[in-house]
Amino acid sequence: MLELKDISFQVNDETADKEILKNINLKIEDRFVAITGPNGGGKSTLAKLIAGIVTPTSGQILLDGEDITGLSITERARKGISFAFQQPVRFKGLTVKDLITLASGKDISISQACSYLSEVGLCAKDYIGREVNDSLSGGELKRIEIAMIIARGTKLSIFDEPEAGIDLWSFNNLIQVFENMYQKINGSILIISHQERILNIADRIIVIADGEVSAAGSREEVLPKLLGSSEACSTLMEKLV
Numbered sequence: 001m002l003e004l005k006d007i008s009f010q011v012n013d014e015t016a017d018k019e020i021l022k023n024i025n026l027k028i029e030d031r032f033v034a035i036t037g038p039n040g041g042g043k044s045t046l047a048k049l050i051a052g053i054v055t056p057t058s059g060q061i062l063l064d065g066e067d068i069t070g071l072s073i074t075e076r077a078r079k080g081i082s083f084a085f086q087q088p089v090r091f092k093g094l095t096v097k098d099l100i101t102l103a104s105g106k107d108i109s110i111s112q113a114c115s116y117l118s119e120v121g122l123c124a125k126d127y128i129g130r131e132v133n134d135s136l137s138g139g140e141l142k143r144i145e146i147a148m149i150i151a152r153g154t155k156l157s158i159f160d161e162p163e164a165g166i167d168l169w170s171f172n173n174l175i176q177v178f179e180n181m182y183q184k185i186n187g188s189i190l191i192i193s194h195q196e197r198i199l200n201i202a203d204r205i206i207v208i209a210d211g212e213v214s215a216a217g218s219r220e221e222v223l224p225k226l227l228g229s230s231e232a233c234s235t236l237m238e239k240l241v
């Protein structure tokens, strides 16, 4: 279980201090948790704080009761946190097979590596030997990153807007990927999304707006209110078109 205790994050702008996250208190223990909310609300910053990419100004992050606030990205990865970026990173010189093998943490066969690619809807034989460089499209890269996270199989997998840059056809497959992951995962999936169809498969929804938790609860509690609110609804619709 992940617990955020009184987390705040401040940056120094040229003119004044800017509070990006304010006193966030959250427990993440369900299998599938979605974080949503308006652009610029602080969702990605929160995910980066959990992964250790940025450090909170104050507050504590606990993973299964252990304080991980001072741990680096690598140390947190070893403790079982995986993070998929909104804009995935390219790894020149490494092949897709290399990356999936590294992610799994063991020497896996080509057919095992291929099975992870098939899970994210990529024709494995076309991709397994490809270098992870500029020749891959954004959508392909995104799916390879998701395959890596499935291969890692950690207790907390964080996805920052996995739908970004994915076409409508592939988006249907993506929903399927998350539904399959939900069945198999031995831990929690934390997903930042504006997509109603992703929110629709979440156990719990957290809304972050203006650096604060503006709503948190089961999907049944939060989603109807969210869809009923014109501001949130137009944000969701903007992302859907």
Ligand SMILES: Nc1ncnc2c1ncn2[C@@H]1O[C@H](COP(=O)(O)OP(=O)(O)OP(=O)(O)O)[C@@H](O)[C@H]1O
Pocket: 011, 018, 020, 037, 038, 039, 040, 041, 042, 043, 044, 045, 046
């Ligand atoms: N290092 C930083 N310096 C200054 N401002 C920052 C910094 N990091 C984040 N911000 C600002 O904090 C706010 C929250 O950013 P964040 O990326 O977390 O929002 P978000 O909810 O993920 O937005 P989106 O839905 O558009 O992806 C934004 O206004 C952003 O410009």
